[in-house]
Amino acid sequence: MSTTKQPGRPKGSRNAKPSRKAVNGYYGLLRSAADEGDTASAGLLVMNDTLDRHLAGQQREQNRRRLRDADGDVLAHLDATRQHLLFEVDRAGIE
Numbered sequence: 001m002s003t004t005k006q007p008g009r010p011k012g013s014r015n016a017k018p019s020r021k022a023v024n025g026y027y028g029l030l031r032s033a034a035d036e037g038d039t040a041s042a043g044l045l046v047m048n049d050t051l052d053r054h055l056a057g058q059q060r061e062q063n064r065r066r067l068r069d070a071d072g073d074v075l076a077h078l079d080a081t082r083q084h085l086l087f088e089v090d091r092a093g094i095e
Contacts, residue, residue, distance in 0.1 A: 017093075 070076035
């Protein structure tokens with residue numbers, strides 16, 4: 001039996017990151033609690049929406065900078081965007 005630590009989670013253990021379905025269920029719970037007057041749940045939903053809007057704005061600005069830096073070369077811009085998306089997918093562990 002090997003004593004070296006293998007990368008990743010141990011075989012048979014559960015994922016630490018919840019599935020998309022689970023996260024959607026959690027949002028449903030938050031919405032229900034917020035509808036019943038839970039201000040913490042309502043605040044969390046508002047904060048998440050604000051963060052999503054902020055990140056979308058940052059992404060738009062980043063795309064504008066990439067296009068400007070590519071001197072209007074659309075193919076160079078698309079390649080830079082593709083590289084960024086591949087990096088994000090890899091970082092998130094999406095297959």
